[in-house]
Amino acid sequence: MRIFGKGRHRPSASWRQATDRAFTLIGDGRYEDAGALLTRAADLEPWLSESWFNLALLHKFRHDWEQARTAGLRAVALLDRDAGAPDWWNVGIAATALQDWPLARRAWQAYGLRMPGAAKGSGEPAGMELGSAAVRLSPEGEAEVVWGRRLDPARVEVLSIPLPSSGRRWGEVVLHDGVPHGERTTAAGHSFPVFDEIELWAPSPVPTWVVLLEAATEADRDALEQLAADAGFAAEDWSSSVRLLCRMCSESRMPSDEGDGEHLDPHDHSEPGHPGPLGHRTDGQLWVPERECGVAAPAALVRGLLDGWVADSPDSRDWRDLEEVC
Numbered sequence: 001m002r003i004f005g006k007g008r009h010r011p012s013a014s015w016r017q018a019t020d021r022a023f024t025l026i027g028d029g030r031y032e033d034a035g036a037l038l039t040r041a042a043d044l045e046p047w048l049s050e051s052w053f054n055l056a057l058l059h060k061f062r063h064d065w066e067q068a069r070t071a072g073l074r075a076v077a078l079l080d081r082d083a084g085a086p087d088w089w090n091v092g093i094a095a096t097a098l099q100d101w102p103l104a105r106r107a108w109q110a111y112g113l114r115m116p117g118a119a120k121g122s123g124e125p126a127g128m129e130l131g132s133a134a135v136r137l138s139p140e141g142e143a144e145v146v147w148g149r150r151l152d153p154a155r156v157e158v159l160s161i162p163l164p165s166s167g168r169r170w171g172e173v174v175l176h177d178g179v180p181h182g183e184r185t186t187a188a189g190h191s192f193p194v195f196d197e198i199e200l201w202a203p204s205p206v207p208t209w210v211v212l213l214e215a216a217t218e219a220d221r222d223a224l225e226q227l228a229a230d231a232g233f234a235a236e237d238w239s240s241s242v243r244l245l246c247r248m249c250s251e252s253r254m255p256s257d258e259g260d261g262e263h264l265d266p267h268d269h270s271e272p273g274h275p276g277p278l279g280h281r282t283d284g285q286l287w288v289p290e291r292e293c294g295v296a297a298p299a300a301l302v303r304g305l306l307d308g309w310v311a312d313s314p315d316s317r318d319w320r321d322l323e324e325v326c
Contacts, residue, residue, distance in 0.1 A: 015044045019054060031062050049078035053087050060090060063199055068094040069103070076110070083112040089153070089178045096154040097175055097201070101125065108153055125152040132192055134184050135176050137166040139196040145184070153178070155201055161208060161236040161294035164325035170234050170296035171204035206233065208326035209295040209302055213237075216289055216316035223317075224293070224309045231305060233297040239288070299324070 011019075022037035038058055042051040052075035059068035072091035079085050092107035094100075101124050105115050108125070116128060130150035135158065137144045146160035146168075155173050162168040180193035215221040221237050228235035295302055303322065310317045 011045050011048055011050070015041050015048070015051070018044070019050075022054070022058075026058065026061065031058065034058055035062075047078060049075045049080075049087065051075075052078065053090070056087070056090050056094070060093060060198070063097075065094045065097040069098060069100070083110060085111070086178070093154045093175065093178065093198070096152065097199070099124070104152075104154075111153075113153060128152055134182075134192055134194040135174055136181065136194055136196045137162055137168050137174070139181075142166070145182075145194055148174075156195065158204075159234070160241070161234055161238075161296050162326075163238070163294075164208060164210070167326065168200070169204040169206060169208055169326055171206055172200060173202035175199050175201040204296075206296050206298060207324050209297065209322055210238075210325050211293050211295055211306065211322045212320050213291040213293050214289050214318040214320075215291055218287060220313060220316050221291060221293075223312065224306075227309050228295065228297060228305060231297070231301065233301070233305075234295070235297075235305075236294045237291050238294050239291045 018037045018041040022034040022041070025031075025034040025037070035055075035058055038051075038055050042055055045051050052071045056068050056071035056075055059065070059071055069091065072087060072094055075087040076085070076091060079087060088107045088111040092104050092111065095104035095107055105125060109115050113128075115125060128150075130153070133148060133150050133156055134145050135148050135156045137146060137158075142165050144163055144166045146158055146162050146166075148156035148158045148160070150156055151173065154175055156176055158168060158170060158172050158174065161170045168174070175198045176195035177198055178195075181196055182194040183191045184194060185191045213221065213224070215224070225235045225237070295305070297305055306319045306322070310319060
């Protein structure tokens with residue numbers, strides 16, 4: 001056994017007991033008590049990378065990013081492998097939260113990801129082309145899974161319009177954890193990971209509105225969504241895009257488009273026949289003209305947007321009960 005340096009050794013029984021007890025306390029939300037035990041474990045085994053990895057993990061749970069970065073750097077300094085260690089991923093999350101871009105780039109590279117641009121770039125990572133993903137907003141509360149665009153390994157830009165209960169808006173950027181909890185699949189066979197939100201990273205100035213539409217056909221509904229997109233904002237038919245799932249279903253591998261039309265989704269725990277957030281299923285009708293729609297647009301634009309949509313086809317479109325909800 002080597003005391004100084006990076007040689008590995010078996011942790012003591014006291015270290016294991018303190019660590020096991022700490023993670024039990026973390027599961028109960030008792031972070032302060034867990035922190036005291038993990039600090040004691042680090043004092044017992046300061047040359048063990050797991051001591052500092054565990055502390056970095058605790059500080060991540062507490063959103064104490066300065067401490068998470070410090071503990072994470074001590075953990076990676078003691079690693080006995082060059083790439084792929086989760087210690088580097090946690091460092092990358094902490095660095096991203098702090099906008100410490102040189103360290104974030106170093107962390108993702110050390111983990112084994114290819115970074116575009118200069119090898120020693122100091123700016124915000126860009127152009128990683130990680131594609132789409134789903135993110136679970138408020139995972140410990142009234143969780144909601146929405147779609148977004150991955151900006152880098154730790155951030156997603158929200159492209160869905162979240163329900164007001166989430167407290168989130170279209171266009172916001174959220175910091176997310178590294179391990180997916182569930183997947184969403186499409187009819188084409190593509191699968192997308194579902195990441196858990198850690199915290200809001202960048203707010204959006206664009207408010208969320210809810211409005212009741214009368215749309216005679218799906219094409220009428222689609223026209224509003226396209227009109228909003230052309231204006232640089234968004235509209236989303238919550239009556240067809242929202243499903244109420246239990247936690248087990250949400251964290252599993254789930255089709256993203258089940259429940260449309262006459263099909264009754266066995267995983268959908270909402271009530272059939274009700275328009276609005278619980279109306280993913282209908283009572284056998286292929287289309288219900290009354291739709292509850294979320295709109296992300298500035299106050300000065302939203303009414304004009306809706307009026308313009310109606311003006312294009314007044315016989316098949318109408319709206320009422322516009323309300324700002326987030």
